[in-house]
Amino acid sequence: MNMRMATERACTDRGFLDLKRLIVQQRSLDCDHYKDGYLQRRFAVRMRARGADGYDAYVRLLKSDPLEYDELMRDLTINVTQFFRDRAVFKVLEEEVLPLLIYDKAVRGEASIRIWSAGCSSGEEPYSMAILLRELLGEEFPKFNVTIVGSDIDGEVLQSAQEGRYLPRQVVNVPKAYLDRYFELDGDLYQICPEIMSMVKFRSIDLFTSTAGSHFDMILCRNVVIYFNREMQERLYMGFFRSLKEGGYFVMGNTETLVGEASKVLSPAYVRERIYQKRSCGPDARP
Numbered sequence: 103m104n105m106r107m108a109t110e111r112a113c114t115d116r117g118f119l120d121l122k123r124l125i126v127q128q129r130s131l132d133c134d135h136y137k138d139g140y141l142q143r144r145f146a147v148r149m150r151a152r153g154a155d156g157y158d159a160y161v162r163l164l165k166s167d168p169l170e171y172d173e174l175m176r177d178l179t180i181n182v183t184q185f186f187r188d189r190a191v192f193k194v195l196e197e198e199v200l201p202l203l204i205y206d207k208a209v210r211g212e213a214s215i216r217i218w219s220a221g222c223s224s225g226e227e228p229y230s231m232a233i234l235l236r237e238l239l240g241e242e243f244p245k246f247n248v249t250i251v252g253s254d255i256d257g258e259v260l261q262s263a264q265e266g267r268y269l270p271r272q273v274v275n276v277p278k279a280y281l282d283r284y285f286e287l288d289g290d291l292y293q294i295c296p297e298i299m300s301m302v303k304f305r306s307i308d309l310f311t312s313t314a315g316s317h318f319d320m321i322l323c324r325n326v327v328i329y330f331n332r333e334m335q336e337r338l339y340m341g342f343f344r345s346l347k348e349g350g351y352f353v354m355g356n357t358e359t360l361v362g363e364a365s366k367v368l369s370p371a372y373v374r375e376r377i378y379q380k381r382s383c384g385p386d387a388r389p
């Protein structure tokens with residue numbers, strides 16, 4: 103069967119539905135939450151790579167070669183990421199959002215700072231946040247209890263996040279001063295220093311089914327939900343809203359749009375950088 107025809111007809115195609123069902127059964131990943139078009143493109147890549155002539159052939163191949171699931175899962179969860187990805191966003195976080203957050207904590211006499219990087223891939227995003235907080239807190243750092251949760255569904259990228267070792271090309275965005283202060287060159291690899299590593303806890307979390315908890319001062323979920331269908335996006339954004347403290351920030355990807363109920367309850371704080379805030383409704387709420 104022509105591959106293009108196969109992908110175009112896939113939404114109602116029994117083979118496509120069988121393939122989605124098989125992935126739920128074998129890997130507990132509920133494909134129904136992804137956009138069909140996204141799934142079709144990712145499946146087509148694997149089918150082409152393995153020379154499978156249509157969905158039925160690919161289902162047969164998966165049953166006879168279970169290692170193919172690993173390749174498929176790797177393709178479904180696109181892991182592209184960078185330290186300080188989208189410079190303008192990190193500039194606002196460093197110069198405005200985090201200093202204000204730290205100031206508010208000091209005024210309230212609160213010592214705990216909780217941040218969640220949801221869909222963190224190999225760890226560059228949560229480590230970038232840890233570096234910024236370490237810099238901004240300076241000598242006050244020991245007085246604060248900083249917890250940054252980095253979560254992902256992909257065990258392989260979480261494993262490398264936990265190791266905190268990066269190739270030179272992966273650290274090109276890290277300013278030289280931070281590279282000198284927070285990384286150690288170990289052979290060809292840059293190893294994150296123990297102090298920064300200790301600020302980040304990595305967890306395996308499927309955003310379709312679970313959460314990292316609540317009372318977060320900031321949640322970053324960037325370049326993850328673009329692949330999810332509208333219903334899932336709406337549910338997830340409301341889940342993030344509930345997981346934030348009053349006054350907490352939600353940071354989304356540059357190409358993503360807040361949809362559903364969450365767009366009414368989260369206020370834009372920095373529109374261009376896609377940073378939203380759960381405004382406090384108490385008497386000390388900022389305008």
Ligand SMILES: C[S@@+](CC[C@H](N)C(=O)[O-])C[C@H]1O[C@@H](n2cnc3c(N)ncnc32)[C@H](O)[C@@H]1O
Pocket residue numbers: 178179180181182183184187220221222223224227253254255256259307308309310323324325326355
């Ligand atoms: C493109 S990376 C984004 C990394 C980082 N947030 C950034 O913007 O640089 C998308 C990540 O989302 C993860 N992901 C995809 N589906 C997921 C799900 N259902 N639950 C949790 N993570 C998921 C992928 O494994 C991948 O590591």
